[in-house]
Amino acid sequence: MTAAPVEGRRREVVHTVTVRHAVTRGPVPGVAVRLVPPSPWWWSVRYVAGAVVLHAQPALVAPDPDLTPVERARRRPRVRITVADPLVAATVENPTVELDVTGDHTHELTPVDQTVTVDLRTRTDTPATGRTVTLAPPGQPAIDLVAVAGTPGRYATDARRWTASETPFDLLVDGALVERHALQPFQTDTRLHAVTPA
Structure with a gap:
């Protein structure tokens, strides 16, 4: 009982x-x-x-x-x-x-500083080099990625403190929209794989 x-x-x-x-x-x-x-x-x-x-x-x-x-x-x-x-x-x-x-x-x-890295390939599956790669959060300034020396087709942001208004973001290659992505919050580097639009 x-x-x-x-x-x-x-x-x-x-x-x-x-x-x-x-x-x-x-x-x-x-x-x-x-x-x-x-x-x-x-x-x-x-x-x-x-x-x-x-x-x-x-x-x-x-x-x-x-x-x-x-x-x-x-x-x-x-x-x-x-x-x-x-x-x-x-x-x-x-x-x-x-x-x-x-x-x-x-x-x-509060998260630590994080990076976003993009491995970019062409439609023929070769590293896409010499491209302008940016992240465009809606209503916020674009975030530039730079080519990573020694790894063709890889681009990365600087380590930075992200804010809630910067994710999700559009991935742009040479100004053309490729995909929309979001920051992976529980990793110090958000790794993306993408194919050039042309």
């Missing part, structure tokens, strides 16, 4: 912190979370569908006007968010952060 829940000990969701990638605005895989001591014992935490979810007994987190600011601060939970997957962790600037949680909010993980 299952025991009935004890009144006053039921836990509810109190705070939710959405964790997302600063460029794609999507979830980040391989994230682990834990409470940081001395977080009060009545808090618990888990990571669900891209969000840090904090539970507590409602009676223990209800506002108390008699508490001093220091006492209120001591009752707040502090969480550690860690990108545990080493391959994903290598693509973000701060793979481990600690946050004092006082309400629902969004925490963005």
Whole structure:
């Protein structure tokens, strides 16, 4: 027989912190979370569908006007968010952060500088050399790629800090549209393969 829940000990969701990638605005895989001591014992935490979810007994987190600011601060939970997957962790600037949680909010993980590399072939499957290759994000300045010395047909951007407005982007060769692509957020180099339009 299952025991009935004890009144006053039921836990509810109190705070939710959405964790997302600063460029794609999507979830980040391989994230682990834990409470940081001395977080009060009545808090618990888990990571669900891209969000840090904090539970507590409602009676223990209800506002108390008699508490001093220091006492209120001591009752707040502090969480550690860690990108545990080493391959994903290598693509973000701060793979481990600690946050004092006082309400629902969004925490963005900023990526490291990334490159885009294009291996360009002709229609006869030979390296396409001497071409002008650019990336054109809609409504944003074009991003130039330069030929990589020693590898015919390969073009690459400089390592740079990408923004959400720069992906997806159109791949242009000599001003002609080839394809639309998006930055691969969990790699430090987005590798593309394309064929010249003519």
